[in-house]
Amino acid sequence: MKDTNPLGNIFISHRAIATIAHQAALESYGVVGLAPKNLAEGIAFALVKEPMKGVEVELHPDGITIDLYVVVEYGTRITMVASSVADTVRYQVEKTIGLPVKSVNVHVRGLRISDTD
């Protein structure tokens, strides 16, 4: 994404935006990890540390769209966790980058079971 200031151009890469989204997601309550988007069937997924893997960023003239592929803690109310991670990511990206976020789509890829009741 390009921005101009009097001295020249500012370029912000997908990767930078993805990293911010990734960090924000991990600080959001209920999210215990991000999962790769292309989940080969039958293979147990490994949680990823690489920011581009669980996050997809697309740039549009009217704003950024972000897709998050998350793993949620078992035993939480998933709709609430998803809506709050979307809010947190939107807020952090808009605050740090200063560009509008058009949408944040949260894909719950799995649940992590730490404890059974």
Add this chain to the structure above:
Amino acid sequence: MASDVNFPRYVDGREIANSGKLDGQGLKALIEAGMTWLKANQQLVNSLNVFPVPDGDTGTNMVLTMQAAYNEVLHSGENNVGKVAHAVAQGALMGARGNSGVILSQLLRGFSRTLDNIELLDGELLITALNESKNTAYKGVVRPVEGTILTVAKDIAAAADDLKGKPLSLDWLESLVAAADLSVQKTPELLSILKQAGVVDSGGKGLFFILEGMLRFLKGMPIESAAAAIQPLAEMHLEEALSEIEPGQDYEVVIDFRPETALDLEKFYTDLSEMGTSIQLGEGDGMYRMHIHVPTENRYKPIDYTMGLGTITKVAMENLIAQMETMEGDKASRYALHQVEPGEIAVIAVSPGVGLSRIFASLGVAAIVDGGQTMNPSTEEILKAFENLPTDRVIILPNNKNIVLAAENAAQLTVKKVKVIHSKNIPQGLNALLRHNPEGDLDQIAEEMEESLSEVEAGEITTATRSVQINGVKVAQGQVIALLNGNLVKAAEKIDDACLGLLEVAGTQDRERITLFYGENITKNEVNQLVDKIRAKYPRHEIELHDGEQPHYQLIISIE
């Protein structure tokens, strides 16, 4: 079940005997007490928001979560403490609202896990349960942020560890509440955004109130109403109490009196709470005014009671049910909604004030949902607004960023074809409404409306509820602040300065039209003076003025 294991145990209704163990009914009573006290302090928790506009809802979310938890055991006579804890945790999970609600439900879930198959809770188990509660909550997040409800839960568990070996008693709860209090006070040191805003963490404070409610209950202190407090007479908002009518509380009694001796507040509140609800007490110049809602058969009791305290100067009594009906009748008759023809596209708008509702109605809205910054409508309320309309094509204008999600949920819960436009404020909503065509193509109209959102700059003028520094703008509590598209841009002593500053930042010079919607807390006179100033500065602009009657915001400004 033998009654000697009941803890709390009552003698003469209130006095507690410590038996060292807690059974299912004891836990149920404590949960209810925690919930009640949290509810009494709900507004206080809500007010601990970090942004200086009234938008907090942590307290409300936690209360709703606790209510869902308590409802699971409401009619249960279960004595097994493990089973009660499980039901409570299950209820909290299903009813979790908001981020704080989710964390609270995790805390309860961890707590209940320890008590599996346990009949009576003792000190040893409570330590384990509180630690498990904390651990479970921490597992829910990869990178826990300290200075939040999590930290408070951790400090509570640590305080419990120190009590090891002592028999379970009231002292335990005293220590835990003290630890929670201290932990809450320290949250700003751990989380800088709290320090900037000059508040403590709201979720942590909520957790503190739950525990404190349990303690107050055991000590026989009132928990129904927030701190037996007196407010200045001028600040009593009796109209607001009207909206909180509970079934069975049919009469509103307001009594002015002069007590002969100093008033024992705690006793006063306790005595009154046996007669009715919504108790308020105001004081000015030695004159007191009390307000209460009571059932029909109790309507003379507060008068008799107050007579015993001193001289009554005035009594006012009103039938609430009749009054409510008149109020609702009034509301409906104040604007005429568009009558939807079968098959037409109906537009539903969320509006914070009657004046704005009238404007929406005049532009062809089929239903209005009351709500705004501090009163977000639920998914159900939005759903109700359009479910009965004779059409299956609906467009929703949430007009507030906090309501978009509820609107989207409502859209998913119906078989009707619903489009939610992401209007984040009133100006966007009104602007989008201009694209409406009841006979058009739903997708196309929704798309046009969505596009129209960026055409308008939305300004809001409100009063800061606390001192804060955000975006490099320094705000003192009570100052007038200006928000442009939701971002703080200006703080000033006077509305005029804030408003002119806002217009400048918004690039009004290059625009054509300014529309002002003035709220409840500004006079027509002030608005007219302001309009004169704006006119002087922007002589070539078209300026429109409407009575929006919205709360909190002196002005909502649309710049096109």
